[in-house]
Amino acid sequence: MRIAQRFKAKMNEEIKASGISPEQCELDVLLEELTEREEMAEEERFQQGKKSEKGQEKAKDIRLKAMGKLSQTKKRKSEENSDDPPKKSRRVGSETLSFLKEKNEREMDFKQKELELRSKEYEEERKRRDEAEKRQDSMMQMFVQQNQLMLSLISKLTDK
Secondary structure, three states, X not given: OOHHHHHHHHHHHHHHHHOOOOOOOHHHHHHHHHHHHHHHXXXXXXXXXXXXXXXXXXXXXXHHHHHOOXXXXXXXXXXXXXXXXXXXXXOOHHHHHHHHHXXXXXXXXXXXXXXXXXXXXXXXXXXXXXXXXXXXXXXXXXXXXXXXXXXXXXXXXXXX
16 A cells, blocks of 8 residues: 555544544645645646647647648548539639639749849949958058058168
């Protein structure tokens, strides 16, 4: 017999025997807390079991939908929503052509945007290169001027 069960049985006997609530020592208080926590843990496990069952059912439904064909999925959804059989209709050639035309337009728009983006990137890169080249040229001019000043200073100093 478990300790918690023995404690419960002992407490029930003391209450029945005396008719009043018995005085509890520290051990009794701790055992009572332990049994309460154990009961709460069992209840939580029970609730998680229910949740996991629901989760398993949902996962099973998702797997069935993923593995099934589109027509089976449509049939299953229509069966869930109403008892009327789904109407069957054949597609007309013009619907296919309009779908292909829309798809082609979307692809062309995408390619056009991609081309514009690439051209903007190219322009920005070209501007960066031009600015770097200008900075390099100005640095070279400053070095040339500095060298000329140094040479003129040296020549003046040597003339004296």
